[in-house]
Amino acid sequence: MPTYGPMYVPVTDNGEPFYSEGFPVRFYKNDGTEWVANFQPGWTYLKEIIEFEKTQNLLVMAFGTCYIMNPNDTKPIRVFGVGYSDIFSVSNDRLVLQDQTDLTIVEPDGSHWHTERISWDGLAEIKIENNLVTGLAFNPIHDADEWVAFKYDLDTKALTGGSYYSFENKKPWWKVW
Incomplete structure (x- = not known):
């Protein structure tokens, strides 16, 4: 200062x-x-x-x-x-910001949008090629402590893989029917 x-x-x-x-x-x-x-x-x-x-x-x-x-x-x-931990430059002047559980894309004009949640707790080995983000998402569920591969298409905003998934429309495991 x-x-x-x-x-x-x-x-x-x-x-x-x-x-x-x-x-x-x-x-x-x-x-x-x-x-x-x-x-x-x-x-x-x-x-x-x-x-x-x-x-x-x-x-x-x-x-x-x-x-x-x-x-x-x-x-x-x-x-x-x-909690952003890394910044990546993408081909068309976009920036990808890495957080612990998801990504944020910053457009060349400064506007931004967030991906859906990709990981329960941690992203690693992030690589970006041709507007496709690949990496690993940490999965601490059921004592597995494993890393799960994911792909995220920046153009279509489609996520494939990752360790986080929604429990919507699924029968809760704790309820007996």
Whole structure:
């Protein structure tokens, strides 16, 4: 944090002041002035700043929390996530953010969408080729502690495999009929 000059601007998901050490970033406005933001951190060690080519907006990853920012504004455009652990670039300027249980796709304009839940608790060995995400999803059910392969098509938004599945429309195992 700067030791002199104007006070930093705390940036959070809910707009409430945040005064602990977070992720400080210096922004330069179009008029030549600058300001320093202190982003409230998430739950991981991922820190990164990515410029969007189609807009002047930036993706600021503050310890796993994603902030979409315009350098001219002190309030975030969007804030989402707290546990992102990795970022992957995809062929058409998309970004794929890896969480513990699912993925978030950030489009070139800064809009985003989340996949359905893929894993009970953990994703590993993520690879992306031709808009197809492959990897392993952890399955702790029934003392198996195994990793299950999955594929996710970014264009059709179709998931194949993974360790998480819905219990909808299935007879609960704990009820006796």
